[in-house]
Amino acid sequence: MRINFNEVSFTYNSKIDYVLKDVDLELSNNQIIFIMGESGSGKSTLIQHINALLIPSKGEINLQFNDDSFVISKNHKEKRLKQIRRHCGLVFQFPEHQLFEVNVLKDVMFGPLNFTRDDKLSEEWSKDALSKLGIDKSYYQRSPFDLSGGEKRKVAIAGILASRPQVLILDEPSASLDANSKEELVKLIREIKNQGKMIIVVSHDVDLAYELADKIVVLSNGKVISYKTPYDTFNDKEIVETANLETPFVYKISDALNIEDKNLRRIGDLATYLRGKANE
């Protein structure tokens, strides 16, 4: 699958500046792509375009899926917006605010039911999604409003996964999550990637990005200033400075030790590497 941004510019209000400026991007295959940048740089605006919640003021977006393709632009009135939304699952920041049903299972089934109108299938997909997020049967009949913050977020993410999108987009999924839930999130993202899906994550968490991303898009003031691998992104001092990015822990240590191995992305990898060196 492929997502192409062609010279996309966007403004919420023509009297205000453009929030996105001439964005050219090609996201392809089953990669994990991180979108980073300061608050207000346009990250959320960018990803809402993929879901056709926002339509470009200028330029167009081409979506190429396994079995279908779409064009989103101001002039081309795409009527199959619902299909696009089904293929591109978008998890908003603080998705727990969207919960509304009487119980967890029903809430997760809401999306797939809207898209498929098939009760049995929706139930199967929903249970599957919930179990992927570690939410077991005992939760199905509970009210979503009685859950803890982390559990609510998992249910909300399951609600998107349950529609089986080909592209999963997460807007700041790790914001205000505890360490445990974050680890589960990492596992989940890896697992979804292994199913051959594309994952787009908006995040401020540089360590998470360094560990998980295949590529990082850096936005600054509505412009894409870099689209490279994690190592190359953080190795470019100009980009790090312009976008005001922190430096990932593993990169910092490798840099200090003058290790130029682009494959060291986790603390575990780094430890193994250092142990190997010590034994030599």
Added chain:
Amino acid sequence: MNNVVFGRYQNKDTLVHKLDVRVKLFLMIALMVLVFLPFKAYSFAFLFLFLIISLVIAKVNFISIYRVVKPMRFMFIILLIINVLTIREGRVLFDINNFLVYDTPIYQTVYIVFRIIMLLMISTLLTSTSKPTELTYGIRFYLKPLTIFKINTHEIAIMISIALRFIPTLLEETNKIMKSQTSRGVDFKYGKFKEKTLGITSLIVPLFVSSFEKADDLAIAMLSRGYDSDKARSEYRRFKIGRKDVMSILLFILFTAVYFLLRRYTI
């Protein structure tokens, strides 16, 4: 739903912004009374002109008023239809298959629409030129006489200004939840009736939940910062009626005089 500015304070430096909030409140209420008097063409045109000029002076964005009026157009059309069907008097305008359409219901609808637009103009004029804290002060000032009846006027004023303060926040929240339900497949625009009703539920429930949470947070934040509704507040701001205020009131009296003269001598 995007870009809603109605009800939100616009920080600008104009004569209207500088007026004392008590004077502004008084003038707004007086203007609303004038709007509610029986319709007379010339006097209403004059009133409309006065409002337009005031909005221009206050640098209020007309698009913001248009955005509020636009979604009401269906209501206006339904009103017109009901009026045409129920008010059966006046001159006959035309005849559709033996159904006579009279002119009175059409005039009546126009009057109502005109009034609603003028009321929106007045409330926008007030809320976009006065800070919520100023409004609280102004409302409290006029509620002061009620303290004789042991009514806690400060509490009422603070309730009103919190409500005003939350209008834009709620609209933003609505927009956000609408978007996230849209990405779960709700079609608020073109969906079938049943889909739409379910869609509305998926919007209203989270909105209520988050409103209650916000109200709770706000109450706790106010308490933890020492808010005590029973204690008399000390004003840390001195409001003073100045020359601009007196001039505006005089101007308004003059305007009102012309308005009533027009009512008396024209149609």
